[in-house]
Amino acid sequence: MAWLRLLATILALLATAGVAHSFEFHEDTVDAIQLGFRNxxxxxxxxxxxxxxxxxxxxxLLHAVIEVNPDALRQAKRADAExxxxxxxxxxHGVPVLLKDNIATRDALNTTAGSLALLGSVxxxxxxxxxxxxxxGAVVLGKASLSEWANFRNVRNGWSARGGQTRNPYVLSSDPCGSSSGSGVAAAANMAAVTLGTxxxxxxxxxxxxxxxVGIKPTLGLTSRAGVVPITTRQDSVGPMCRTVSDAVHVLDAIVGYDKLDAAATRAASKYIPYGGYLQFLKKDGLRGKRIGVPNVLFQQGLGEKQMRVYEQQLGRMRLLSYFKSP
Known part of the structure; x- marks a missing residue:
């Protein structure tokens, strides 16, 4: 029976070799994508x-994307050639990104803030x-839907005349929340590697x-608002919305910095951007020695039994990590 064991070993090795050269598209991270590019x-x-x-x-079903970029595939092929x-x-580099539809691009894409009034605004x-x-090197995949005029019109969360009603991918009847709902839903439902919201x-x-x-609202001026349909210069900010913290930080590192078209705010904030970027702070013992305030009364409002259990588990994990020391 030794030959049967040998055959089983060979088949297992062949299967493992096949897995090593395959790629799992769902829930892929920026790091996994780059590994796939390399191998x-x-x-x-x-x-x-x-x-x-x-x-x-x-x-x-979800109405999360308002328009796709007809040039996206050409951009991707150029990235492959590079x-x-x-x-x-x-x-x-070569990673597809969806932008909220109030962020302008020079591609053959409309920038409408979800409004029919701006249709044709390229x-x-x-x-x-x-x-x-x-x-x-990112590939502009298209525009994510939003609450029309970034909710300045005071519409239902996720609704716009141009895009329809964006729906939460986990519970279709649930509130997708906020004006960047299309970006959040698209990231959750694997419609883009990473997305931007405002x-x-x-x-x-x-x-x-x-x-x-995972969403990050950067400090005002850390990212430029030039070319973004505004609400108020005192509060508007552009930030990443991604499936993982590391993905969001990769995007944040790419978009922060001075812009002469938003000079006052970005000049003031750019001096706080750490040399070497933010990715350096993603480390296992990053919480060690930190004190974090938790407003329990606020967080526990409306939570059911299952949510409370997860909430307490995560607080416990944070406490443990605050004492964690990597070897």
Whole structure:
């Protein structure tokens, strides 16, 4: 029976070898995507095709994407060619990104803030954050839906005349929350590797929470608002909405910095950007020695038994990590 054991071992090795060169598209992270690019199991073009298919299939149900970029596949193929030449530009090179539909791009894409009044508004210049993403090699996949005029019109969360009603992918009848609902839903439902949202008052943080993704609202001026449909210069901010913390930090590193078209705010904030970026702070013992205030009364309002159990588990994990010391 030794030959049977040998055959089983060979088959297991062959199966393992096949897995090593395959790529799992669902729930892929930026780091996993870059690994796939390096080991030859993935191309930017294949990734764009996957996301375009996801958008096509899920749009009638979720209404998270308002428009796709007709140039996305060409951008992806160019990124693949650059990678073959050894001229890739960083962790977002060849990575598809969806932008909220109040962030301008110079592609053949409308920038409408969800309003029919701006349909046909195709601008000639990228917003500051879009330009930075492009310099980082990211592929502009399209525009995510939003609450019309970023909820300045005071509509139902996730609704716009142009995009319809965005729906929470976990519970269709649940509130998708905030004006960046399309970005949050798209990230949660694997319609893009990463997305961008904007916040004036809760429009990144709320849809990130309600759709179980990670959102970062940067300090005012850390990211440029140039080319973004405004509400107020005192509060508007552009930030990442992604499936993981590390993905969000990769995007944050790409979009922060000075922009002469939003000079006053970005000049003041840029001096606080750490040398080497934010990714350096993602480490296992990052919470060690930290004191974190928890407003229990606020957080526990409306939580059911299951939610409370998860909430307490996560608080306990944070307490343990505050004492954790990596070897």
């Amino acid at each position: 030859g199991s993935l191309t930017s073009a294949a990734l764009v095709r996957f996301y375009l298919d996801q958008i096509r299939r899920l749009k009638p 990678r073959r030449r050894g001229t890739a530009t960083g962790p977002l 601008v000639k210049r990228d917003a500051g954050v879009a330009a930075r993403l492009r310099r980082a 916040e004036t008052d809760g429009s990144i943080l709320c849809p990130s929470s309600f759709n179980s993704v």
